[in-house]
Amino acid sequence: MSAQKPGGVSRHYVLAAGGTGGHLIPAFALATELERRGHHVALITDARGAAIPGKPASLPAHVLPAGRIEGKNPLSWIKGAKAILEGRSMALRLFESFEPSAVVGFGGYPALPALLAATSAKIPTVIHEQNAVLGRVNRFLASRVNAIATAYREVDRLSPSHAEKVHLVGNPVRDEVLALRDQPFPAFTADGLLRVLVTGGSQGARVLSEVVPDGLSMLQPALRARLQVTQQCRPEDIEAVRARYAGHGIPAELGTYFEDMATRLADAHLFIGRAGASTIAELTAVGRPAILVPLPIATDDHQAANAREMAASGGARSIRQEKFTGAELAKQIQAMAQHPETLANAAHAAWNCGYPNAASDLADLVEGFGGSPLMDVIRVAGQAQAQGKEALALETAE
Numbered sequence: 001m002s003a004q005k006p007g008g009v010s011r012h013y014v015l016a017a018g019g020t021g022g023h024l025i026p027a028f029a030l031a032t033e034l035e036r037r038g039h040h041v042a043l044i045t046d047a048r049g050a051a052i053p054g055k056p057a058s059l060p061a062h063v064l065p066a067g068r069i070e071g072k073n074p075l076s077w078i079k080g081a082k083a084i085l086e087g088r089s090m091a092l093r094l095f096e097s098f099e100p101s102a103v104v105g106f107g108g109y110p111a112l113p114a115l116l117a118a119t120s121a122k123i124p125t126v127i128h129e130q131n132a133v134l135g136r137v138n139r140f141l142a143s144r145v146n147a148i149a150t151a152y153r154e155v156d157r158l159s160p161s162h163a164e165k166v167h168l169v170g171n172p173v174r175d176e177v178l179a180l181r182d183q184p185f186p187a188f189t190a191d192g193l194l195r196v197l198v199t200g201g202s203q204g205a206r207v208l209s210e211v212v213p214d215g216l217s218m219l220q221p222a223l224r225a226r227l228q229v230t231q232q233c234r235p236e237d238i239e240a241v242r243a244r245y246a247g248h249g250i251p252a253e254l255g256t257y258f259e260d261m262a263t264r265l266a267d268a269h270l271f272i273g274r275a276g277a278s279t280i281a282e283l284t285a286v287g288r289p290a291i292l293v294p295l296p297i298a299t300d301d302h303q304a305a306n307a308r309e310m311a312a313s314g315g316a317r318s319i320r321q322e323k324f325t326g327a328e329l330a331k332q333i334q335a336m337a338q339h340p341e342t343l344a345n346a347a348h349a350a351w352n353c354g355y356p357n358a359a360s361d362l363a364d365l366v367e368g369f370g371g372s373p374l375m376d377v378i379r380v381a382g383q384a385q386a387q388g389k390e391a392l393a394l395e396t397a398e
Helices: 021-036 074-098 109-120 136-141 160-165 206-217 238-248 261-267 277-286 299-313 326-337 340-352 358-370 373-397
Strands: 012-016 040-045 061-063 102-105 125-129 147-150 166-168 194-199 227-232 252-255 270-273 290-292 316-318
Touching: 012 021, 012 074, 012 109, 021 040, 021 277, 021 358, 040 074, 040 109, 074 109, 102 109, 102 136, 102 358, 109 125, 109 136, 125 136, 125 358, 147 160, 147 358, 160 166, 194 206, 194 261, 206 227, 206 238, 206 270, 206 326, 238 252, 261 277, 270 326, 277 299, 277 340, 290 299, 290 326, 299 316, 299 340, 316 326, 326 340
Parallel strands: 012 040, 012 102, 040 061, 102 125, 125 147, 147 166, 194 227, 194 270, 227 252, 270 290, 290 316
Antiparallel strands: none
């Protein structure tokens, strides 16, 4: 990753992100990169976001009110609008003291007051969309901001009228995951173990607990005998899942949370889980084949859109939840893992979908709108060139 040159200009940047890991993880990655370049960074979020693990210790968090304007109850609209306006006023006061060169939003309602404050104060603004569907807050802000950073080549709900300010950068991932990108796909032979990693987000997913053990039991005996499973489950489901695996005679390590998820991803031959933005970013950063089951209730069906590019490349199989049965899962695993080269090819296809420089590229974009040292040089050079032309014109006129 690039770093600020000695003697460069140190600037202030504000990042605004909603209270979920999907919004906060890329914000944390950008904060780390900007700090590496010698800049000062502050975070605006809500109470839920302030509690998300992974925040750099040096990153101060400012908790602002974040209202929602949705549903059919006018009273809730009034309450939501009041909270947004209150948050906007607080953000403006912060900007007066912090004087940011740019404000970067990562979606979610907690980002809205900060971006509204920035646009009203004529501070340059950038939004980053992690999903393959432009989120509601980012859709509302798209016409107001200076730049739109995306994680996918194709983003639904993104108006063609904004094409000139769209920049494809990818979705930043954690350093410990990115460090795995240059490591080879774990050896998978015709008679070796098939290590399967199953997760459904931080709280697991019940459908995975119900379907995956039975689906794995339906594999052909030669492949089933080689299984080694690691699965993240909800606390209330874990004993039932344990009993399912024991009944099928399949060795499985179960847990409600794995702190060493990066290490487990490094060892895995096949991933089974949801298609959240951070999940896709990590799978493609490392290069791991996957069977994806998009969350059907995700806003605007964005998880199905997230899975689209990886599936089209051959790096994943995407199964709608209503079709996610044990028999279908076994069929797809059998097709992907029957031959070692098939799984390795899928891993390479997934790897090719990754954006390993996402944090650096996003930081470059933000610095460009915030007046980076490079942009200062370009601007000064442009001014000198213009002045030179004016002087030449005067001499010619005389």
